[in-house]
Structure formats: C-alpha cells, structure tokens
Amino acid sequence: MSTIAPPLRVAIAGLGFGEKVHLPALRACASSEPVALWHPRQERLEAACRKAELPGHSDFTALLDDPAVDAVVIATPPAPRFALARQALEAGKHVMLEKPVALCAEDAEELQRLALSNKLTVAVDFEYRAVPLFQQLEALIRSGELGEPYLVKLDWLMGSRADGGRPWNWYSQCSEGGGVLGALGTHAFDTLHWLVGPTRSLRAQLSTAIHQRPLPEGSLAQGSLAEGSLAEGSLATVDAEDIALVQLELEGPSGAPVPAQMTLASVTRRGRGYWIELYGSGGTVVLGSDNQADYVHGFGLWQSQGGEPLRPIEPDPQWAFERTWEDGRIAPVERIHGWWSQAIAQGRPMVPGLGEGVLSQRCCDWARKGFCS
Numbered sequence: 001m002s003t004i005a006p007p008l009r010v011a012i013a014g015l016g017f018g019e020k021v022h023l024p025a026l027r028a029c030a031s032s033e034p035v036a037l038w039h040p041r042q043e044r045l046e047a048a049c050r051k052a053e054l055p056g057h058s059d060f061t062a063l064l065d066d067p068a069v070d071a072v073v074i075a076t077p078p079a080p081r082f083a084l085a086r087q088a089l090e091a092g093k094h095v096m097l098e099k100p101v102a103l104c105a106e107d108a109e110e111l112q113r114l115a116l117s118n119k120l121t122v123a124v125d126f127e128y129r130a131v132p133l134f135q136q137l138e139a140l141i142r143s144g145e146l147g148e149p150y151l152v153k154l155d156w157l158m159g160s161r162a163d164g165g166r167p168w169n170w171y172s173q174c175s176e177g178g179g180v181l182g183a184l185g186t187h188a189f190d191t192l193h194w195l196v197g198p199t200r201s202l203r204a205q206l207s208t209a210i211h212q213r214p215l216p217e218g219s220l221a222q223g224s225l226a227e228g229s230l231a232e233g234s235l236a237t238v239d240a241e242d243i244a245l246v247q248l249e250l251e252g253p254s255g256a257p258v259p260a261q262m263t264l265a266s267v268t269r270r271g272r273g274y275w276i277e278l279y280g281s282g283g284t285v286v287l288g289s290d291n292q293a294d295y296v297h298g299f300g301l302w303q304s305q306g307g308e309p310l311r312p313i314e315p316d317p318q319w320a321f322e323r324t325w326e327d328g329r330i331a332p333v334e335r336i337h338g339w340w341s342q343a344i345a346q347g348r349p350m351v352p353g354l355g356e357g358v359l360s361q362r363c364c365d366w367a368r369k370g371f372c373s
Helices: 017-028 042-052 060-065 081-090 105-117 132-142 180-195 330-346 354-368
Strands: 008-013 032-038 071-074 094-097 122-124 149-157 199-207 212-214 235-237 243-251 257-265 273-280 283-289 300-305
Touching: 008 017, 008 060, 008 330, 017 032, 017 042, 017 071, 017 330, 032 042, 032 060, 032 330, 060 081, 071 081, 081 094, 081 105, 094 105, 094 330, 105 122, 105 354, 122 330, 122 354, 132 180, 132 283, 132 300, 149 180, 180 199, 180 243, 180 257, 180 273, 180 354, 199 354, 243 354
Parallel strands: 008 032, 008 071, 071 094, 094 122, 149 257
Antiparallel strands: 149 273, 199 243, 212 235, 243 257, 273 283, 283 300
C-alpha cells in the first residue's frame, strides 16, 4: 500500500522575488508548504512575517536549526547565495537556488560536490523549462521535425533598465553578480543547452551603456558603496554589463557543432522582447514574445517545414498550467517546486539542478573573462 509523502516544509531566504513569487508558488504546490521566512533586516522581516502569517528569523543559523524546516529557497541577491547555500547543505537542508547560483562556476561546483556527499537535492530555478510553450518546443525538437539543427539565434532585448534615473544597486556591480548575463544570460545559456546541447566554446562582447546611476537614498549612511564608486552629483559608477553579444558553438544531438548567436540587453527601449529561432535540415521553429511586462504570458510558437511559410502552432493542452496568476512568474515556479519536492521524496536527481547551473555559470564566466576586473 503506497503512502503519500508529507509536504516538503520550506523556508524562504530573501524577500524580493522570494516573497512575490516563491511564497505564493509554495502555497499553491500540493507537495510543499512555506513554514518560515529569513531576512537579515529585522524591520523588513517582521513586516513580511505579519503579512504572510509565518514565523521568521533574522539569524540564518537559527533558521537552519529549526526542526520544522526541511529545505530552503535562497532568493537573495547573487553575492551571498553561495555562502548561504553551503551553510544550508552543511546543515542537512535541501536547497532551491535562484540564478546565477554563485558568482563563479567553481563555487557552483563546490555546492554540487557538497550536495552529492550529503545526499541532498538542489534545484535551480530555471523556470523557462516549466513554461508550456517552451516545453512544447522542446518536445517538437525531440520529435525530429526540425531535423539536424544548423543554426540557433536568441535575442532577448528588454528595457527594464533603459531609464538612466533608475537607482544604482547591486545589479550595477560586477562584484555583486549584477549585469545582464546574470539576469538573462543564465536563463538563455540553460535554454540553449536544454534545447540543443552543451556549449563547446564561446566568445563575447560586453558593454555598459549607462555608466552612472543615482545613489539610492540612505546608501552612504548604510555604507553600501565601495570605495571609488562615487561620482559627481551623487552618482555611482556602473561597472556591470547591460549589453552582451555572444557567439557560441553548441554540441548538437548528433555530436555535430551547431553555431548559435545570442544578443542580450536590459537597456533597449521598446526592445523586441524574447525571440529564439532554430533552423534545421527539416524546417524552422520560432518562439517569442514582445510582452516585456510579463515574461511568461504572451509567447507564441511558429513552425515551417521545408520551404513553407511560418504558421502558428496551437498550444498543446498537455503542457498547460492547472492554474495561472496575474503575475505570470508564479505558475512556472510552482511547477519547478513540484518537480523539486517529488525529486526529494523519490531520492532522485533534480533537473534543473546544479549540473545545469554549473554549465550555465561557466558560460557566464567565459563571457565575462577580461570584462570584470
């Protein structure tokens, strides 16, 4: 007689994306439940705990000592993720990491070794793998309708940071894991690896279009600025890339090299959004959306076989979400949480996990080589 595993009891570390997306996703997931929150700033923590009606900790060690916590979602800014994840794994907790999973591939590999040695399951929130039309695209490619892939082109042109008046923060700093590669490139590299195959080599041209941003109020008093980051008129220097042009050689399903081109930007006003084009011996497939307000809703899928014109492909109900939210990010993250809790219950590896996270981070490292000093 089979028994149903109890819900995975999950704490959330980080109250930006963690509060807005992971919290409702965990509450919607039948196989997991949120049980605690963590944030280093007590005032911020107390406000979130009152709203969520959950206990909280400002001491991460105390959170990990809580016997009611089985696992931890780490949705902090990138810089502290590695240390927090290592501490959680050493405490015997399963972990879900936002991306980038660390500031370098070596740190991600260390987490991978630690998770394996402690028999713990680590998920990485590459949520595009859980978006219905992306799943349908992957199934179409695996069916062989595209044939042997010849060329891949991925454009992700967003305007979220096109306003030069947007305040300076960690996103502006290479040393803190900021920049368009960490925000968009980590997803883009993982998508190419998933749909086509791993990266054999790449070369990149990175640039910073907006070189200074206004300091947020109170940043000096909080001591958050590194020495030398100040500029005239209460501006701080931006040294993280906001544009990345990347040429890659992927290893296709047959082992043959597949050239790929990627353009990423966070400063393109009225940018065309997300578009991926795959050209193969049997036809062409295009998936894309110009909806910059929601990176899930609005995607369309088109296919051409032989020399025919592109035609729209209807969404396949088998990939559809059971429930959606106004914030389109919640549904795919809820699906990832379901996969993670099932992997833990069944004692099997998690995909996407640290294996995928290491490959993506290694590409970011290669692309940044020589840019971030």
